[in-house]
Amino acid sequence: xxxxxxxxxxxxxxxxxxxxxxxxxxxxxxxxxxxxxxxxxxxxxxxxxxxxxxxxxxxxxxxxxxxxxxxxxxxxxxxxxxxxxxxxxxxxxxxxxxxxxxxxxxxxxxxxxxxxxxxxxxxxxxxxxxxxxxxxxxxxxxxxxxxxx
Ligand code: RB5
Numbered sequence: 001x002x003x004x005x006x007x008x009x010x011x012x013x014x015x016x017x018x019x020x021x022x023x024x025x026x027x028x029x030x031x032x033x034x035x036x037x038x039x040x041x042x043x044x045x046x047x048x049x050x051x052x053x054x055x056x057x058x059x060x061x062x063x064x065x066x067x068x069x070x071x072x073x074x075x076x077x078x079x080x081x082x083x084x085x086x087x088x089x090x091x092x093x094x095x096x097x098x099x100x101x102x103x104x105x106x107x108x109x110x111x112x113x114x115x116x117x118x119x120x121x122x123x124x125x126x127x128x129x130x131x132x133x134x135x136x137x138x139x140x141x142x143x144x145x146x147x148x149x
Pocket of ligand 1: 008009010011042065066067068069070071
C-alpha cells in the first residue's frame with residue numbers, strides 16, 4: 001500500500017515512529033516533511049498529502065501536528081478525505097471498520113510512541129466493513145455535497 005506522511009514541527013518527533021512502523025508493515029512510504037522542529041504552517045503540509053491522496057498518487061495518508069486538531073480540520077474540509085484523529089487503537093480500528101478512514105491523524109504532543117505505533121498498525125491492517133456503513137458514507141457525501149453546491 002502507498003502511504004504518504006506529513007507533519008509540522010509539533011509532529012516531527014513522532015513522525016520517525018510512524019515511518020518506522022509503516023515501513024515494518026511493508027508500506028510504500030512517501031515522507032512529505034517537515035524535516036525539523038523549526039516552525040512551519042500545518043495547512044501547507046496537510047495539503048501536500050491531501051493532494052497526493054485525491055490525485056491517486058497514494059492510497060492513504062498520515063498527518064501529524066501537535067494536537068492533531070489543525071491537521072484534522074484541514075483534511076476534513078477537503079472532499080474525498082475521511083480523516084480520523086485517533087488516540088488509541090480502538091478508535092483507530094473503528095475508523096477503518098465504520099468510517100473507511102483514508103487519513104489517520106495523530107497528535108505528536110498528545111500520543112506517545114508506543115501507542116502511536118499500535119494505532120498505525122491497527123489502522124493499516126483493519127478493513128472497511130462496508131454494508132450499512134457504506135450507505136452512511138454515501139449519505140454523508142449527498143448531504144455535504146448539497147452544502148458545497
Ligand atoms: C503548532 O504549534 C500547533 O499549533 C500545531 O502543531 C497543531 O497542534 C495545530 O492544531
